[in-house]
Every structure is written in structure tokens, then in C-alpha cells.
Amino acid sequence: MILPEEISRIQFLQNLDxxxxxxxxxxxxxEECLEGTVLFREGQASxxxxxxxxxxxxxxxxxxxxxxxxxxxxxxxxxxxxxxxLGQQTMTAAGRAITRCRLAPLDVKQVLVLCxxxxxxxxxxxxxxxxxxxxxxxx
Numbered sequence: 001m002i003l004p005e006e007i008s009r010i011q012f013l014q015n016l017d018x019x020x021x022x023x024x025x026x027x028x029x030x031e032e033c034l035e036g037t038v039l040f041r042e043g044q045a046s047x048x049x050x051x052x053x054x055x056x057x058x059x060x061x062x063x064x065x066x067x068x069x070x071x072x073x074x075x076x077x078x079x080x081x082x083x084x085x086l087g088q089q090t091m092t093a094a095g096r097a098i099t100r101c102r103l104a105p106l107d108v109k110q111v112l113v114l115c116x117x118x119x120x121x122x123x124x125x126x127x128x129x130x131x132x133x134x135x136x137x138x139x
Contacts, residue, residue, distance in 0.1 A: 002028040002104045010051050011077035012128050020121045028104040039095035046091050048105040049081045055101030059093045084108040
């Protein structure tokens, strides 16, 4: 579990009710990783989404020759690994820690069950996810 105060500082979750933040905090785990750690790989299945509590993560896609191209850099307060929330079986990019990171991973199945049981939370969560996607397409 992550402290609700720490969860409340995550930009993605800013518009959620305190009761929703508490539920998400109870679901979250704390994970620390070193620079260079691969959080998830393009084309592979992942069962988690990640809120970045501190540090920086590179999102990368592979060129046909296998070279990794950075498509975005994200940091504190951001969400990464959202593909399984949308029902995609595999990740559309790889996520790699550029710096030492503190992460709050959440099991996607638990997140989806919570969103289905509490439709107000589900709408708010998916609205925020849409905003993240739109910003990444712009950036």
C-alpha cells in the first residue's frame, strides 16, 4: 500500500474524490528500481500499470532494425503502461527507467474491477487516461 498523501500528489489522480484515492492507495504497491531497469517491453503482455512517484522513465519503440527510439520521457506524477487498461494484449512501447525510480504499480485487473463496480470512479479514471493519451499524441 502507498500512503494516500503520496497518491494524492500524482497528477493523473488530481480530480478523483478522496475516497477513490484511498481505494487506489490500498491497491498500489511500492517498487523501486535502478537506472536502466526495464518496466515492460514492447510486444509483451503486462499485468500492471505504473504511477511514477519519483524519477524518469523513457517510453521507447523498436525500429524495424531493432534500434530503440525514444518517443516520450515521463516523470513524477505520470502514468505509464496503460495499454492493458484499454484491453490491448501487448504493450505498444517499452518503458525503461532513465533514473532511479519509485513506482506505484497497480494490477490492471484490480483497477478494472474497481472501475466497473464504481462507475463514477471508472468514468473519472478513463477520462484522465484519455487526457494522457491525447497529451502523448501532441507531444
